[in-house]
Amino acid sequence: MQVLKFGGTSVASAENISKSCDISLRALENGLVVIVVSALGGTTDALIKAGKTAAEGDVAYQDILQQLEQRHLEAAEELQLPPAPLDNATALITDGFLELHRLCDGVAALQELSSRTLDRLMSYGELLSSQLVELHFHRLQPDAVWADARQLIRTNSRFGNAEVDVLATEKLVKDFQAQHPNASWIVPGFIAADAHGTTTTLGRGGSDYTAALLAAALGADKLEIWTDVSGMMTADPRLVRGARPIARISYQEAMELSHFGAKVLYPPTIQPVMKRGIPLWIKNTFAPDDYGTLVEVEPPRTSASVQGISSVGNLTLLNLEGSGMVGIPGFSMRLFAALARERINVVLITQSSSEHSICVGVNAADTTPAQVAVDEEFAVEIAAGRIEPLRPERGLAIVALVGENMKDHPGISGKLFGALGQNGVNIRAIAQGASEKNISTVIRAEDVRKAINVLHEAFFEATYKQVNLFLLGPGNVGGKLLGQLARQQAHLLEHLGLQVRVVAIANSRHCLVNEEGVDLAAWPEALAEAPPLSLTDLTELIIARNLRNSIFVDVTANAAAAACYASLLEKSVAVVACNKVAASSEYTNYARLKSLAKEFNASFLYSTNVGAGLPVISTLNDLMRSGDVVRRMQAVLSGTLNFVFNNYDGSRPFAEVVRQAQAEGYTEPDPRLDLSGTDVARKILILAREAGQVIEMSDIEIETFLPPACLEGDVEAFYTQLAAHEAHFRALFDAAQATGARLKFVARYAEGRAAVGLQQIPPGHDLYDLRGKDNVVLFHTDRYDELPLVVKGAGAGAEVTASGVFADIVRAARL
Structure with a gap:
């Protein structure tokens, strides 16, 4: 038996449903299949919106439901079902949306949307999509049956995120298998029922969990998760262009990556199949021949120390500290008990060895209830001055390195901290388990993109380092410099491993910006058509873009430009100055710039200030x-x-x-x-x-x-x-x-x-x-x-001066 789960994008249209059924048909060559189906892409969000809109007394929920109904009817028609199955599909969809309208009418009348009612509303997404898939697949495999997940998966009555009764579920699944020993199944994911038969849901991403529960109960040969990417990636491909699929990975590594934001896999999914040692394969519906990612108990050993880099945003750090905590047992227990009473999940924990403080990370949405709960728990100690009131630090995120082999490779942490430090990414907290499978760092949310790219470059792209230049002053010397950069880009990449991109070119009238790199063969024409930008705005743009390995290149004699250096160095942006104003300004300013460069690990180079290109x-x-x-x-x-x-x-x-x-x-x-x-x-x-x-x-x-x-x-x-x-x-x-x-x-x-x-x-x-x-x-x-x-x-001379600036850029880039 094989279990195949198809996500929302894999069944988002009639064309995609057909692709998913074709994949399932090929899988039948290796034995019976259980097909677990998500709602049509975007349906669950739309149903939630309809329910909340109805609760507000807004009749717009009717339009939302009508649009959803029309989408499902069009999908049924585009599947080109025979007349009888098409009539059946139309009736199922029409009846389903009649019930949805009645539910939302009731919600609108009461102006209240309970968790129980919301579960009922959301269940229709998977119920309808799975029956559409069954009607289409039945033509290809007549023995296939539709199985109502509410009759297979038993949970408690915690609506919205119900807990599964594993033993009861296994019995129900095996009973159904005994009734249909030679049939493949099509099952709606995400939904279940409590002991009273009331519809519950397994939480967002619960269709993966449904598939894992069925695979474990059936003792399946494998579980395949079919989605819209070719497996788990070394990093989020939306943030890192060079991210690539991970071919084989352990359950533990997959657990770590999925916990820290690898959206392709829902974290609880792994537990049932990991317990049974069932291989889990993540595949791409739209590129089925791609290998994907195989998650297994013991993947082959590799030389790679890090398997992936992941992140989770919307984090708040809560810091409990005070001299009254030192040497006194029980503070940690009381802190976590207070959070647990409010059902607040702790994402990260770290404590100083002095016992003077305990720091925990929670989801940003839980900040206020967490602060209230903890301050109430320690009200006596706070009033006595033994503990400080809880101090939340918002706007943070976690970036984590994950890999089984990290424990066998010294220097991973140093490489991590060094790469982040060189790019001005400040680490607010660190957590690492004794197993050394995960090193988690808490950083500012706005630094996540830069941090992940820097780390991916350090651990997965040793072939090159991307450098981003912001050039001010494309005049005589600046123009020669741009020409030299254009001619030498390939050489720098091949021989020095530097991918040098000119991200912005600015003069006193225009500023040309292209984060993917300005075309150095046609920059004069593009610059002439670019909008103006003040020096202050240019500085703010460089800081706001927050690109890794950024270098500001000043090829002017402008005092106002030199006045921007400090702000850039403080953000770890390197400065290469042909401009002599800064280095020859008041000594206190010169010394301050040198100090800032050292403090924030940013190069401040000005070799051409004396002797042009001479060393x-x-x-x-x-x-x-x-x-x-x-x-x-x-x-x-x-x-x-x-x-x-x-x-x-x-x-x-x-x-x-x-x-x-x-x-x-x-x-x-x-x-x-x-x-x-x-x-x-x-x-x-x-x-x-x-x-x-x-x-x-x-x-x-x-x-x-x-x-x-x-x-x-x-x-x-x-x-x-x-x-x-x-x-x-x-x-x-x-x-x-x-x-x-x-x-x-x-x-x-x-x-x-x-x-x-x-x-x-x-x-x-x-x-x-x-x-x-x-x-x-x-x-x-x-x-x-x-x-x-x-x-x-x-x-003297533009060409030799430009070559000196070029040399400083290379020095800054290689630090």
Whole structure:
């Protein structure tokens, strides 16, 4: 004997009923079948709604019932039954809905819907669907019989969620089998009857339970649950795209997963078949050839430590604490007794070893009655100050790792906590049984999607890590960066295991957002049509989307953008900044951002602040981490100024050379930042801070070579003044030329003091042969005393700067 249960989606239409009957017919090749049927998909909810609407005195229940009746009549007609069975089906449906109308009329008259009446109302869903299936299946298998579950399953009179009398049920089932020894059965799920013959129900999902009870009573060879997914999944596929079916799993693991939200299986279902050792197979009605999931006593051992990740939402933590609890027996008993009296189910329990507190998780709907019950139970202790009043913490959820093999694999908990911590998912409570089949964590409900994806990536998708970028400033450098990302996406995935997606691109006028990843081949056109979004709104969007491994990439020089970093770091969003404003701001702000990055385990990287794509800051960091001490630094840190003075020879105006530098993308958007020395001062300030110095911008001595008039007005006025002061620039060049020197704008740091200014560099000096737009930094340290450590290379240009930002993104992604 085999028991096959078909869920609501599997019988939601005539077409689906036909598919389910075809599956059952194939199963007959291996012996007789018992077919357990749910109501047509959505029917139970509609019947509940009709009853509640009637109880409110609203006649709209009539429309609900009429629509349901019409749906059932259409399903009967679409099954293309012969005339006599069709007439029979029509009569059954019509009579059933006449009774439903009478029931709801009575409810409307009384304006009261009892649990007993509601059970009676809900029962019609399964009664009608199972008889439709029987009429269709009877054509294929004439010996099949319809069996009323109310005559097979005996329960108590606890309406809404009745408890089964297993011994009485087994006797009734075996008696029915004796009466029909060679017949297959079609049975309505979910419904039963008490000792008085009154209709009861087994709770939502009870059709699975019906099937398990019948399988156990019959000693079936197997129980098959036919649904709309191909088995139990490693995670909820609505939350995790990469979720995949679990081929074979133990009863214990299935129990854990079903308890924590694996909707494909109703938790009590497993108990009757687990007790008898009956295999349970979860299959897909719409893909019957898929293997599905086989639940068995001892599945084959695998190397996988975790079988699945599950979650349950709408949780409240209740924390009972107080010094009066320490060392006093009986508090736990009284807490659970108080909750039990109110029939409140405890989902999770954890207690500190100090005995100072007990924490339990309950369904959110039970929060108020639980709080009242516990506060009443401990009223004397609360009044005496020995215990604090119960403190509910709402808006939580449980995410659980499940697997038999976890007990044999050290480091699972560490991997779990590390993955969540790196993504800013705070754990409010932890529970783990001694069997180590389940590690449950309580987190904020809004973090569930991110947490499950992070954990699924860590335990099931070791091949890649998804990284989500939010890019601000797709201008010259930002545009080059997007191009580099587009070209390197496949390489990053193949060689580094990074699936890098640009989720948002924003400028001062538009913000393009696509959570599945912006098309990097067509982003300019899409951005031009995107709506505007303020920096504040963009920050809130990044936080609200709460995507795993999020990185904010700031490719601007905007102070307002830098002001957003703290809010993002506090949410464990990594920040990669081409923008120098933050790192060169007041020292307290710089230190705070560094501290936030460390506290919330989020990268704050800004390598391109000094040297564009050169590894200047990373080299300095390596020196400091290794215990070296920086004594002096001497550097040319402006690719712009180096380009300008390398190309200015008096043959053409100084202003023309500066315009060329700007046109070729070497300058800041406002070239005065470069030529005034401000940009170089920011860079040496950042290097001094990275070397451990507490220093402010006002401490940097800036020796400007520009006449004061050049710094007044707008950018065009600046160029006008450059042209007007050509004689001044020619004099600087001639003075250097006279001694064989070259002009370089040099940044210096020594023993806590820093300065920047134009210098005549004589032949033979380390800076003399610096060409084009190159930068160079000379680190004089305790280890590099006689000969400095030199970092040299192109220090300006959109392409090299973009490559530096790219490198920081990869560093942040791999942490």
